[in-house]
Amino acid sequence: MRLSAMGDVAMTVPVLRAFVSQHPDVKITVISRPFFKPFFEGIPNLSFFAFDEKKRHKGVAGLLRLFQDLKYLNVDAFADLHNVLRSKIVRSLFALSGKKVASVDKGRTEKKALTQPENKVFQQLPTMFERHVKVFEQFGFTVDLSHPVFPDKAILSHEILTIIGEKKHKLIGIAPIAQYDSKVYPLDLMQQVIDKLALDTTHTILLFGGGKKEIELLNSLASNKKNVINMAGQLKLHQELQLISNLDVMLSMDSGNAHIAAMLGVKVITLWGATHPYAGFSPFNQALENAIVSDRKLFPKLPTSVYGNKKVAGYEDAMRTILPESIVLKTKNVLLNHQGIKRFKM
Secondary structure: OOOOOOHHOOOOOHHHHHHHHHHHOOOOOEEHHHHHHHOOOOOOOEEEEEOOOOOOOOOOHHHHHHHHHHHHHOEEEEEEOOHHHHHHHHHHHHHHHEEEEEOOOHHHHHHHHHOOOOOOOOEEEEEEEHHHHHHOOOOOOOOOOOOOOOOOOOOOOHHHHHHHHHOEEEEEEEEOOEEEEEEEEHHHHHHHHHHHOOOOOOEEEEEOOOHHHHHHHHHHOOOOOOOEEOOOOOOOHHHHHHHHHHOOEEEEEOOHHHHHHHOOOOOOOEEEEOOOHOOOOOOOOOOOOHEEEOOOOOOOOOOOOOOOOOOOOOOOOOEEEEEEHHHHHHHHHHHHHOOOEEOOOO
């Protein structure tokens, strides 16, 4: 069970994909919001159960109905990969019914030590992928993430190709928005990054985001350049996943798009402001050098937040210490060094 948010749900995918590959005699049912169902399509021995937040499974009574619905699946164990109030209630009901249960340890104490302004313990914490593996170990299952296999790049539909043109160029995805301002690279600097990358006409740059405000913002960043295309609002989620699987690189904030690209085997460059990859939220199977962080010498309290929702006075410009030229150079180097990775057919 993992209900939200988008990036967190995407982070379960590589672990579940490895699990079913290494334990083909085990069936998994993922409980999540219906919107996220496309994340799990094509994974063998995995079915999806839609959590109806608005009606059937709303409130405490709804969680009781959810438990009753899940009982019909005759599960042997319940893995809580969310560990919030709602999932705890369902987990407790399974435990009371005699089923094995396990939950993810989010490491809240360690993360507090990493982000506190004084006496900071600045060290790499276990990744969320490692924490998810620990959940399955409680049931007696080992999961090896060291040799990941990813789905084949999707065949792009006529509808997608009509928007982006025939795939003759390198495809660079850029997701410049995040939920919290402290995780967003200054847009004037991001404009410089886009402008510099767009000078190479062998690149097609695709901007990703959602919502009316974001569409307007991304239109502004596209700046009427022929090889910069705003994809926001143009595709459904399953189509967006198909397109992202064809990217040569994704440049993203510490946000959901980074994890979506990573779960599809795409090389990801991430930019970090108030947050830091040491908290365990770096995208799956990505080199640490592809995580570009703000300057801790100038802003020694970084990271100031696990999720980016906490603001610290005087730290508003921390991400300005990441130079546009360094992002452009990193992106070009990743494109040059792009190597094939092991994939399986959907």
